[in-house]
Amino acid sequence: MYWTVIIVAIIVGFWLLDLIIEMLDSKSMVTELPEKLKGIYDDEKYEKSQAYGSEKTRFGLIQATLSMIIMLLMIFLGGFNWVDQIAIQVTDNDILRGLIFGAILMVGSSLVSLPFSYYNTFVIEEKYGFNKSTLKIFIMDIIKGAILGAIIFALLFSIIIWFFSTDKIPMAWLWAWGAITAIQLLMMYLVPVVLLPIFNKFEELEDCELKDAILAYAKKENFKLGGIFKMDGSKRSSKANAFFTGFGKFKRIVLFDTLIEKHTVNELVLVLAHEMGHFKLKHILKHLIIMILSTGLMFFCFDLLIGNEGLFAAFRMEHISVYASLIFIMVLFEPITFVIGIFTNMMSRKFEYEADAYAAKTCDGGDDLITALKNLTADNLGNLTPHPLKVFLEYSHPTLLQRWESLENAGLLNNTDTA
Numbered sequence: 335m336y337w338t339v340i341i342v343a344i345i346v347g348f349w350l351l352d353l354i355i356e357m358l359d360s361k362s363m364v365t366e367l368p369e370k371l372k373g374i375y376d377d378e379k380y381e382k383s384q385a386y387g388s389e390k391t392r393f394g395l396i397q398a399t400l401s402m403i404i405m406l407l408m409i410f411l412g413g414f415n416w417v418d419q420i421a422i423q424v425t426d427n428d429i430l431r432g433l434i435f436g437a438i439l440m441v442g443s444s445l446v447s448l449p450f451s452y453y454n455t456f457v458i459e460e461k462y463g464f465n466k467s468t469l470k471i472f473i474m475d476i477i478k479g480a481i482l483g484a485i486i487f488a489l490l491f492s493i494i495i496w497f498f499s500t501d502k503i504p505m506a507w508l509w510a511w512g513a514i515t516a517i518q519l520l521m522m523y524l525v526p527v528v529l530l531p532i533f534n535k536f537e538e539l540e541d542c543e544l545k546d547a548i549l550a551y552a553k554k555e556n557f558k559l560g561g562i563f564k565m566d567g568s569k570r571s572s573k574a575n576a577f578f579t580g581f582g583k584f585k586r587i588v589l590f591d592t593l594i595e596k597h598t599v600n601e602l603v604l605v606l607a608h609e610m611g612h613f614k615l616k617h618i619l620k621h622l623i624i625m626i627l628s629t630g631l632m633f634f635c636f637d638l639l640i641g642n643e644g645l646f647a648a649f650r651m652e653h654i655s656v657y658a659s660l661i662f663i664m665v666l667f668e669p670i671t672f673v674i675g676i677f678t679n680m681m682s683r684k685f686e687y688e689a690d691a692y693a694a695k696t697c698d699g700g701d702d703l704i705t706a707l708k709n710l711t712a713d714n715l716g717n718l719t720p721h722p723l724k725v726f727l728e729y730s731h732p733t734l735l736q737r738w739e740s741l742e743n744a745g746l747l748n749n750t751d752t753a
């Protein structure tokens with residue numbers, strides 16, 4: 335009985351927390367912007383950004399509410415058991431049963447989220463002028479994503495089920511942790527080279543002023559690069575971005591074509607200097623360590639709770655199995671994931687300040703970084719004054735104003751009213 339209470343409390347509790355945060359956040363939108371931020375939006379655009387923000391919030395809450403209701407119905411009407419009975423009828427093999435069980439649940443949840451994804455892209459993003467995707471690209475993305483998702487899920491899930499089902503290996507959770515970590519690390523190499531090109535076109539940046547400037551900066555900072563690439567982000571959205579992929583000497587810079595279009599060479603160099611700062615200051619490595627440790631913690635909890643009869647009774651299950659344990663323990667693990675997330679976000683925000691300072695120091699001032707961030711925020715209709723609680727719990731980056739003031743206080747801006 336108390337398992338049911340715990341699980342319902344987790345599901346409803348997180349939904350409620352989400353609701354409270356979003357309500358506080360909507361209330362914290364101000365009609366009058368802080369003095370520093372005034373130049374970023376004109377009145378009309380500021381109104382548009384607020385309308386965009388509240389539409390996204392409403393949409394997110396509707397989706398979260400529906401998910402919660404479906405989850406509760408699945409539990410109380412014995413939906414998980416019904417799916418499990420199908421898997422049991424098909425085969426005797428535990429790994430295959432697990433794959434069928436997981437696959438049905440995944441297809442079901444994708445079918446629920448599909449209309450939301452469609453509405454988000456073709457109604458909301460379209461209305462605010464961000465959407466560049468077509469129905470064809472949208473459908474192809476779903477097909478490609480489903481195939482890739484199925485392969486990765488089948489691989490990981492069968493390895494985990496195998497380790498926990500066999501009684502030949504002592505400390506199975508340690509072995510499973512090791513195996514999954516090895517796959518995660520391998521994926522970090524494969525994602526940029528194999529997976530991302532399935533969705534987007536990457537081409538080496540042609541010789542130009544921008545390329546020269548990036549290479550000159552990288553050389554000055556002794557930063558080994560495996561290439562500078564341009565990605566056709568404009569295929570789906572007008573929103574801009576840049577990122578690094580890979581490790582060691584395979585490190586690649588990827589710039590969205592939309593980012594290159596909208597920024598000066600100097601601004602782009604500062605954005606990249608910030609990203610290189612994350613490498614130089616070992617931020618990527620620290621994030622990786624946290625990820626590996628939390629995976630370990632999850633497998634440890636999994637080991638403690640696997641096949642727990644109370645837990646299976648709470649999910650109205652007739653048959654106890656390793657594969658269903660894995661799914662149920664993920665629900666139980668949610669509060670732990672949440673706490674880990676808060677710490678990771680805190681750490682990440684600290685890293686952002688450090689990378690900003692690194693970029694500003696190595697580029698003679700961070701003015702162009704602030705200009706770039708202002709343009710990015712304005713183009714993406716970003717919320718300039720989020721509620722502090724939302725920032726604390728969910729933001730991996732400090733707000734624009736915080737980053738600006740941090741550089742200013744460190745004396746790293748040449749012009750204090752960069753507006």
Ligand SMILES: [Zn+2]
Pocket residue numbers: 608609612685686689
């Ligand atoms: Zn960063």
